[in-house]
Each structure stands twice: as C-alpha cells, then as structure tokens.
Amino acid sequence: MRRDSPSGGILVLGEIRSGRLHPAALELTAKARLLADDMGAEVSTLLLFSEIDVDPETLIGYGADSVICVRDRRLGLFDQEVQSRILYRIIRDTRPGIVLAPATTSGRSIMPAVAAKLRTGLTADCTGLDIDPETKQLLQTRPAIGGNIMATIRTPEHRPQMATVRPRTFAIPASDPNRAGSVKELTLPDHCFESRVVPLGLERSDGDDVNIQDRDVVVSGGKGMKKQENFVLLRDLAELLDGGVGASRAAVDNKWIPYSHQVGLSGKVVAPKVYFAVGISGTVQHLAGMQTSGMIVAINKDPEAPIFKVADIGLCGDLFDIVPRLIEVLRGRKGV
Ligand SMILES: Cc1cc2nc3c(=O)[nH]c(=O)nc-3n(C[C@H](O)[C@H](O)[C@H](O)COP(=O)(O)OP(=O)(O)OC[C@H]3O[C@@H](n4cnc5c(N)ncnc54)[C@H](O)[C@@H]3O)c2cc1C
Numbered sequence: 629m630r631r632d633s634p635s636g637g638i639l640v641l642g643e644i645r646s647g648r649l650h651p652a653a654l655e656l657t658a659k660a661r662l663l664a665d666d667m668g669a670e671v672s673t674l675l676l677f678s679e680i681d682v683d684p685e686t687l688i689g690y691g692a693d694s695v696i697c698v699r700d701r702r703l704g705l706f707d708q709e710v711q712s713r714i715l716y717r718i719i720r721d722t723r724p725g726i727v728l729a730p731a732t733t734s735g736r737s738i739m740p741a742v743a744a745k746l747r748t749g750l751t752a753d754c755t756g757l758d759i760d761p762e763t764k765q766l767l768q769t770r771p772a773i774g775g776n777i778m779a780t781i782r783t784p785e786h787r788p789q790m791a792t793v794r795p796r797t798f799a800i801p802a803s804d805p806n807r808a809g810s811v812k813e814l815t816l817p818d819h820c821f822e823s824r825v826v827p828l829g830l831e832r833s834d835g836d837d838v839n840i841q842d843r844d845v846v847v848s849g850g851k852g853m854k855k856q857e858n859f860v861l862l863r864d865l866a867e868l869l870d871g872g873v874g875a876s877r878a879a880v881d882n883k884w885i886p887y888s889h890q891v892g893l894s895g896k897v898v899a900p901k902v903y904f905a906v907g908i909s910g911t912v913q914h915l916a917g918m919q920t921s922g923m924i925v926a927i928n929k930d931p932e933a934p935i936f937k938v939a940d941i942g943l944c945g946d947l948f949d950i951v952p953r954l955i956e957v958l959r960g961r962k963g964v
Contacts, residue, residue, distance in 0.1 A: 636669060636670065636722070636723055636724055636725055637664060637669040637670035637671060637672060637693075637724050637725065637726075638660040638663060638664050638667075638669060638670070638671045638672070638724060638725065638726040638727075638728065639672050639673075639674060639718070639719065639722065639724035639726070639727045639728070639788070640653070640656045640657050640660050640671065640672070640673045640674065640692070640727075640728050640729070641673075641674050641715060641727070641728070641729035641730075641735065641738070641739075642656070642657065642673045642674060642675045642687065643729075643730050643732055643734060643735060644675060644676070644677040644680055645706075645734075647677070647678070647679040647680060647681055648680075648681045649675075649680060649681060649682050649686075650730065650732065650795070651795070651800060652730035652732065652735075652793075652795040652796075653673065653675070653687065653730075654686075654687070654690045654800045655730075655793075655795065655796070655797070655798050655799075655800050656673075656728050656729070656730060656793060656798075657671060657673045657687050657690045657691045657692050658690045658691050658798065658800060658801050659728070659757060659793070659798045660673075660691060660692075660726075660728055661690070661691025661692075662691075663726070663757060663758070663759050663766070664691075666758075666759040666761070666764075667725070667759055667764050669725065670693040670694070671691055671692050671693050671694075672692060672693065672694045672695070672696055672722065672724070673687045673692040673694075673695050673696070674695075674696045674698070674715065674718060675687075675695060675696070675697050675698070676698045676703050676711055676714055676715075677697075677698075677699060677703050678699065678700060678701045678702070678703045678704035679704070680699075684697050684811050685809075685811055686803070687809075688807050688808070688809035688811075689803030689804050689805055689807055690800070690801070690803055690804075691804075691807070692809055693809045693810075694809055694810045694811070694812060695809065695810070695811045695812070696718065696812050696814055697811060697812065697813050697814065698714060698813075698814050698816060699813060700816070700821060702821040703821075705827050705830065706734050707823050707825050707827075708734070708737045708738060708741065708825075709823045709824065709825060710820070710821055710822075710823050711734070711738050712737075712738045712741040712742050712745075713820055714816065714820055715727075715738060715742050716742050716745050716746065717816070717820065718814075719742065719746065719788060720746075723787075723788075724788050725766075725787055725788055725789065726766050726788055726789045726790075726791075727739075727742075727788045727789075727790045727791075728757075728790075728791055728792075728793060729790075729791075729792050729793075730792065730793060730794075730795050731752060731753045731754075731792035731793055731794045731795065732795060735792050736752065736792060739752075739790060739792050740752075742790070743790045746786075746788070746790075747786065748783065748786040748787060748788060748789070748790060749781075749783040749786060749789070749790065750790040750791065750792070751768035751770060751781045751783075751790070751791045751792075752770070752791075752792050753770050753771075753792060753793075753794055754768050754769060754770045754791045754792065754793045754794070754797070755769060755770055755771060755778075755793075755794060755797050755897075755916070756768075756769030756770075756778070756780075756797070757769070757791065757793065760782070763782075763784075765782050765783070765784060765789070766782070766783065766789040766791065767780050767781075767782060768780065768781045768782070768783075768789070768791045769781075771893055771912075771916055774893075774913065775893040775911075775912045775913040775916050776912060794897045795841060795897065796841055796897045796898065796899045796920070797897060797920075799899075839872070840872035840873070840874050840889060840891070840896060840898055840900075841896055841897070841898050842872075843870075843871050843872035843898075843900055844870070844871065844900050844901045844902070845866065845869040845870065845871030845872070845900055845901065845902045845903075845904075846866075846871055846872050846873075846874045846891070846898050846900045846902075846903050846904070846918075846921075847862045847865050847866040847869070847871055847872075847873055847874065847904040847906065848862075848873070848874030848875055848876065848889075848891055848903065848904060848905055848906065848908060848918070849862045849873070849874075849875055849876070849879055849884075849885070849906045849907055849908070850875070850876035850878055850879055850905070850906065850907045850908030850909065850914075851876065851878035851879060851882070851907060851908075851909075852906065852907020852908065852928065852929070852947055853879060853884065853906065853907050853947070854907075855884065856882075856883070856884040856885070858948075859873065859879075859884055859885055861947075861948075861951045861952065861955070862904075862906060862951070864955050865904070865951060865954060865955055865958070868955065868958040868959065868962065868964075869902070869958070871900070871902075872889075873885070873889055874889050874890070874891040874896075874898060874903075874918075875889045875890055875891065876890070876891070876892065876908045876914050877890055877892055877894065877895065877913065877914070880895070890917075891914065891917040891918050892913050892914045892915075892916055892917035892918070893912075893913040893914075893916040893917060894913070895917055896917060897916070897917045897918075897920075898917060898918055898921065899918075899920045899921055899922070900921050900922065901921075901922040901923065902921070902922060902923045902925065903918050903921035903922075903923070903924050903925070904925045904926075904927065905918070905924065905925070905926045905927070905928075905935050905939070906927045906928075906947050906951060907927065907928065907947050908926075908928070908935055909928070909930070909933050909934060909935060910926070910928075910933055910934040910935025910936070910937070910938065911934070914935075915934075915938060919938055923940045923941070924938055924939045924940050924941075925939065925940070925941045925942075925943070926938075926939035926941070926942045926943065927943045927945070927947045927950050927951065928942075928943075928944065928947075929944065929945055929946050929947070930944075931944050
C-alpha cells in the first residue's frame with residue numbers, strides 16, 4: 629500500500645501454539661504500547677485460534693487497546709495460507725501503520741507472504757524498534773553482514789511498516805490491571821479458511837521438548853567441548869541447576885548437539901537468569917543470542933577470549949577441571 633493510504637495504529641500478531649499463548653504475544657504487545665505512546669496511536673493484538681489457554685483480555689493489561697479474536701476450529705493446526713489470508717484481510721480493513729509479529733517459524737512464514745501481497749516492505753528478525761521523533765516512522769534495527777553491524781531500516785514510502793521481532797528481545801513488563809480496552813470476536817466467511825494444505829499428522833521435533841528459551845538457567849557448550857560425549861558434563865550441570873543445555877554454532881555444526889539448542893544470530897535468543905558459556909569464545913554472532921541474560925558465567929582457558937568482556941563471572945581455566953568441580957560442589961550441596 630502506498631504511504632498516502634490512511635494509516636493508524638499498531639497491529640500485533642499474537643501467536644498461539646497448540647492452544648497456548650506464546651509469551652512473544654505479551655512481549656510484542658508491551659513493546660507496541662511504548663511505540664504507540666510515542667506516536668499517539670492505538671494498539672490492537674490479533675489472535676487466531678481454535679482454543680486458547682488464557683482469557684484474551686489478558687493482553688489489555690500488557691498494552692492492547694483492543695484484542696481482535698478469530699476463533700474457529702479450522703485454526704487448530706498452523707496453516708500459512710489461511711493465517712496469511714486472514715491477516716491480510718484484517719490489515720486491509722483496519723489499515724494499521726505498523727504490523728509486528730514474532731520471528732518464530734509461523735511469524736516468519738506469514739509476514740513475508742502478507743507484505744508481498746500488500747506491496748510493502750518487511751524487516752525480518754529485528755532486535756530493536758523505535759519511533760523516529762520527527763517523522764514518526766518506525767526504526768527497525770537488526771544485525772546485518774553476519775552480525776558485524778547493526779542496521780536501522782525505515783519504510784518511508786509504503787504502509788504498513790512490517791517487522792518480525794526475535795522472541796525475548798524485549799522484557800515483558802508486569803501486567804497493568806487498571807488498563808481498559810475491548811475484546812472483539814470476528815466471524816469470517818468460510819472461504820477465508822479454505823486451504824490447499826491437507827494435514828497428514830503432527831510429529832513433535834526434538835526442539836519442542838527442549839525449549840531453552842523458557843529456562844531460567846542455560847548451560848551452553850562450544851567448540852572447547854571437543855566432542856559430543858563431553859556434553860554429558862553440561863547436561864549434568866544443567867540438571868543440577870534445573871536448566872537447559874545450549875550450544876554455539878560450532879558445536880552444532882560438529883553435530884555434537886541438535887540445532888534446536890543453538891544460541892545466537894542464526895539460532896535462538898535466550899535471556900535466562902544465569903547463562904553459562906563453556907568453551908565458547910564469544911563471537912558477535914553468539915553474543916547476539918545471549919547478551920541480555922541476567923548473569924553470564926564464562927568458562928574458558930584463553931584469558932583473551934571476548935566472552936570475558938560480557939561475563940559477570942569469568943572462570944579462566946580448563947573446562948574439564950572446572951565443570952566437574954562445579955558438579956561435585958552442587959551434588960554435595962544437594963546431597964545427591
Ligand atoms: C551469519 C552467521 C551466523 C552465525 N550464527 C551463529 C549463531 O547463531 N551462534 C553461534 O554460536 N555462532 C554463530 N556463528 C558462528 C560464529 O561466528 C562462531 O564461529 C562460533 O560462535 C564459534 O563457536 P565457539 O565459540 O564454540 O568456537 P571457537 O570460536 O572456536 O571457540 C572455542 C573456545 O573454546 C575455548 N576452549 C578450548 N578448549 C578449552 C578448554 N579445555 N577449556 C576451556 N576453554 C576451552 C577456546 O579458548 C575458545 O575460546 C555465525 C556466523 C555467521 C557468519
């Protein structure tokens with residue numbers, strides 16, 4: 629759409645996975661609220677689902693002025709064709725100035741299809757969003773050139789301005805019980821749900837079980853782990869801390885651990901309370917996935933390793949000495 633089309637507020641696509649509201653819906657709604665306050669605009673959050681584990685009104689406490697719900701049994705399994713069609717229709721009818729979605733597998737497949745149909749731009753995988761105080765344009769920041777620079781992108785000519793945002797980029801604030809807003813249920817005609825996709829079944833991947841993004845503690849290993857068998861050390865440490873195991877891309881490329889554990893620019897963004905980087909040098913691409921963690925503990929034998937620059941606690945030495953000793957101490961404390 630050309631910029632001169634009437635354009636208004638911010639529309640957030642809230643993701644629902646297997647009937648559960650994805651935390652990115654709260655995160656993006658809260659961020660959209662801050663952006664909307666800078667523009668003097670309204671925030672709407674769109675939920676497409678067959679069932680949902682929370683009251684849609686919850687989103688109002690996080691910053692939505694309205695929550696638009698499309699509830700239909702045909703939305704139970706994710707279907708890119710159907711969800712893109714519905715999102716396109718709602719954008720066409722409500723004319724938001726900005727559309728945000730999480731950079732999850734579904735967000736990453738719906739948004740480009742809708743942006744192409746609307747003939748507007750899309751900035752994928754943003755790690756920062758702001759409003760230009762003068763032009764009120766959306767400033768969309770994301771790593772570029774292999775993560776070596778941060779690029780800020782604008783969409784001056786076309787509307788809406790569309791962006792996907794990596795989950796866990798922004799903190800989720802506490803809900804404000806005093807906020808007021810509305811929940812609207814939309815009934816759409818049957819043809820909106822037509823699809824060429826025939827679901828044959830649902831198979832869980834390893835990644836569904838190991839969501840390191842939900843853990844308060846993540847223990848990640850890199851090339852310094854030397855071989856797959858040594859990851860048992862990290863699993864033991866993680867288990868004692870009730871955490872999950874992450875990895876650098878070097879460890880994943882060596883097939884020591886599946887991709888679903890990769891942290892970084894081309895992996896997951898995690899922000900646990902405590903992040904252990906074990907035998908990881910700390911390249912910009914790895915830092916892009918963990919530097920907002922509450923506390924970073926680095927274990928590395930090279931005192932010059934860049935990871936020590938971001939670490940709150942740096943243990944310089946051989947990980948094969950340090951990690952077994954940490955495990956021993958924790959087992960002693962827990963009496964196991
Ligand atoms: C476009 C692009 C996207 C990328 N995306 C990602 C990404 O998502 N995630 C990611 O991690 N990387 C990513 N990378 C790769 C990244 O540039 C690095 O190659 C990678 O992070 C290095 O992994 P590493 O730190 O495990 O290995 P290395 O850099 O080789 O570091 C190994 C470290 O282990 C230490 N060490 C070795 N032995 C021991 C020991 N016994 N005790 C203690 N310390 C020891 C060494 O001192 C060294 O610091 C990406 C690169 C590009 C170009």
